[in-house]
Amino acid sequence: GENVEQHPSTLSVQEGDSAVIKCTYSDSASNYFPWYKQELGKGPQLIIDIRSNVGEKKDQRIAVTLNKTAKHFSLHITETQPEDSAVYFCAGGNFNKFYFGSGTKLNVKP
Amino acid sequence: EAGVVQSPRYKIIEKKQPVAFWCNPISGHNTLYWYLQNLGQGPELLIRYENEEAVDDSQLPKDRFSAERLKGVDSTLKIQPAELGDSAVYLCASSLVRNTEAFFGQGTRLTVV
Numbered sequence: 012g013e014n015v016e017q018h019p020s021t022l023s024v025q026e027g028d029s030a031v032i033k034c035t036y037s038d039s040a041s042n043y044f045p046w047y048k049q050e051l052g053k054g055p056q057l058i059i060d061i062r063s064n065v066g067e068k069k070d071q072r073i074a075v076t077l078n079k080t081a082k083h084f085s086l087h088i089t090e091t092q093p094e095d096s097a098v099y100f101c102a103g104g105n106f107n108k109f110y111f112g113s114g115t116k117l118n119v120k121p
Numbered sequence: 122e123a124g125v126v127q128s129p130r131y132k133i134i135e136k137k138q139p140v141a142f143w144c145n146p147i148s149g150h151n152t153l154y155w156y157l158q159n160l161g162q163g164p165e166l167l168i169r170y171e172n173e174e175a176v177d178d179s180q181l182p183k184d185r186f187s188a189e190r191l192k193g194v195d196s197t198l199k200i201q202p203a204e205l206g207d208s209a210v211y212l213c214a215s216s217l218v219r220n221t222e223a224f225f226g227q228g229t230r231l232t233v234v
Binding site for chain 2: 015017052053054055056057060100102107108110111112113114
């Protein structure tokens, strides 16, 4: 099956700075890459996703990039706010079955 | 619109005891997933249903885990007997049909002592 690795495991930034989380995947057949945000005591919530026929996607302060050749994809959050503090998971696979990375705990300091 | 509802939120049991988790998906969602999330890890898929049919149960440990989705709506995940290593959060998710966004419930945190 697919193997998704995620870095860093923790990330601390100052409010207003940018945050970048990086993931790699192993299966070249993977075509769907969602990103989830999980707050304490809650289930994961989809924040953005990208498919393999697209290299970049933006939604307000959030952007994802995908490099199929290198098999890596990244999440970029600009102008971070304290409410962005949470655990972020990348995932890769196909739409019906994707594999999660181990998560990045983002702390945005006011 | 109500989200995915799971119960109980928390469960503490002794090892070797049985336990069951219940999930009510978003109304009209045909696809239902059960995930296992260990502490500090990402969720791992256990089983996926399309209506009442389990279409992917390849990662469900069938010696002690079972699941059912009667009438293609609510679902129950059971563990019998529970082991210490089963302590984790069990997440349920649903999506309208295949290839659409999955929405997660809050999960059931199981502690086996």
